[in-house]
Amino acid sequence: GESVGLHLPTLSVQEGDNSIINCAYSNSASDYFIWYKQESGKGPQFIIDIRSNMDKRQGQRVTVLLNKTVKHLSLQIAATQPGDSAVYFCAEKRNTGFQKLVFGTGTRLLVSP
Amino acid sequence: ETGVTQSPTHLIKTRGQQVTLRCSSQSGHNTVSWYQQALGQGPQFIFQYYREEENGRGNFPPRFSGLQFPNYSSELNVNALELDDSALYLCASSQKDFQETQYFGPGTRLLVL
Numbered sequence: 001g002e003s004v005g006l007h008l009p010t011l012s013v014q015e016g017d018n019s020i021i022n023c024a025y026s027n028s029a030s031d032y033f034i035w036y037k038q039e040s041g042k043g044p045q046f047i048i049d050i051r052s053n054m055d056k057r058q059g060q061r062v063t064v065l066l067n068k069t070v071k072h073l074s075l076q077i078a079a080t081q082p083g084d085s086a087v088y089f090c091a092e093k094r095n096t097g098f099q100k101l102v103f104g105t106g107t108r109l110l111v112s113p
Numbered sequence: 114e115t116g117v118t119q120s121p122t123h124l125i126k127t128r129g130q131q132v133t134l135r136c137s138s139q140s141g142h143n144t145v146s147w148y149q150q151a152l153g154q155g156p157q158f159i160f161q162y163y164r165e166e167e168n169g170r171g172n173f174p175p176r177f178s179g180l181q182f183p184n185y186s187s188e189l190n191v192n193a194l195e196l197d198d199s200a201l202y203l204c205a206s207s208q209k210d211f212q213e214t215q216y217f218g219p220g221t222r223l224l225v226l
Contacts, residue, residue, distance in 0.1 A: 034214070043117075043203050043217035044156065089155050098169030099207070100146065101215060103155030 012110045019077040021107045023090035026071065032093040034101070035064060035075045039086045047075070047088075077109075085111045116140055117206050117218035125224045126194050134189045134221045138206030144168070145187040146215060147179060150201040162187050163209050191223075199225045 013019050025033070031052035036044035048059045050066050050073070057064050063076040077084055087106040094100055116139035126132050138145050144163045148156035158171035162181035176192040185206070191198055201222050205215035 032212075036217075041219070043115075043205075043219045045115075046214050046216065049214065091155075096169065098161050098163070099209075099213075099215070100158045100161065100169060100171065101148075101156070101205075102158070105153070105155050 009105070010108045010110065012112065013080050015080060015082060015111055015113050017080050019080045019084070019109060019111075021075045021077075021088050021090075021109065023073050023075075023104055024071060025073070025090075025092060027092070028068075028071065030071075030092050030094075032095075033064075033066065033073055034091045034093060035062075036089045036091060036103075037084075037086045038089065038106070044089060049093075080109075080111050082111050082113060085109055115206075115216040115218065117204060117216055119202075119204055119218040119221050121221060122219070123222045123224075125226065127226050128194055128196060130194050130225075131190065131192045132194060132223060134191075134202050134204075134223070136187045136189070136204035136206075136218055138185045138187070138204075139216055142206035142208055142216075143185050144207050144209045145181055145185065146205045146207070147187070147189050148203040148205065148217075149173070150203055150220070152200070156203055159189070168209075194225045196225050199223060 034049040035047040038044045050057045066073045091101040091103045118137045146161040147159040150156040160170040161168045165181045180188045201220040203220045205217045207215040
């Protein structure tokens with residue numbers, strides 16, 4: 001079936017490095033993606049979203065890139081900090097008469113000082 | 114922190130029992146969605162409530178049911194609990210419009226023994 005997935009289960013970086021978390025999707029009709037951050041013991045926290053009419057969107061220290069040709073999106077975190085350590089999910093927002101989020105399995109980002 | 118709250122934070126039940134989980138939505142939000150997150154997995158959509166009615170449903174059996182109240186708070190009920198129901202249950206509130214973001218609560222961790 002259609003899915004949203006992530007390339008790597010764990011990403012380890014040094015504090016101050018840039019991090020790139022990747023996500024692939026299979027539904028070519030997908031047009032709305034969201035990145036969530038989930039810290040241990042907490043619910044997912046909205047980071048940034050992007051629609052298919054864009055190929056790049058920037059927030060504070062974060063950039064999301066969308067490549068519709070290869071059905072791939074990435075989350076780039078600049079100057080990664082220990083507080084960025086968490087599991088990151090990409091999610092597709094689907095509109096089937098109601099909005100629902102379809103999540104991938106997540107990538108754990110570990111930031112060492 | 115979002116304005117979404119959930120109770121209880123943790124719960125232990127035995128197989129066959131019934132459980133009720135509660136969610137208070139963020140101020141101004143009229144839609145509540147429920148998700149199940151198994152350990153090490155991304156959240157899976159259970160159902161969504163809008164104007165006190167089920168607005169959409171994922172691939173979950175009828176023993177998963179819910180309610181939404183006039184103040185937009187919501188309950189998730191699970192009957193005849195099974196071991197596989199052990200998970201983190203998340204609610205997310207939003208406005209109904211497709212472009213509106215879903216904001217998650219901290220979740221209720223349910224353990225079924």
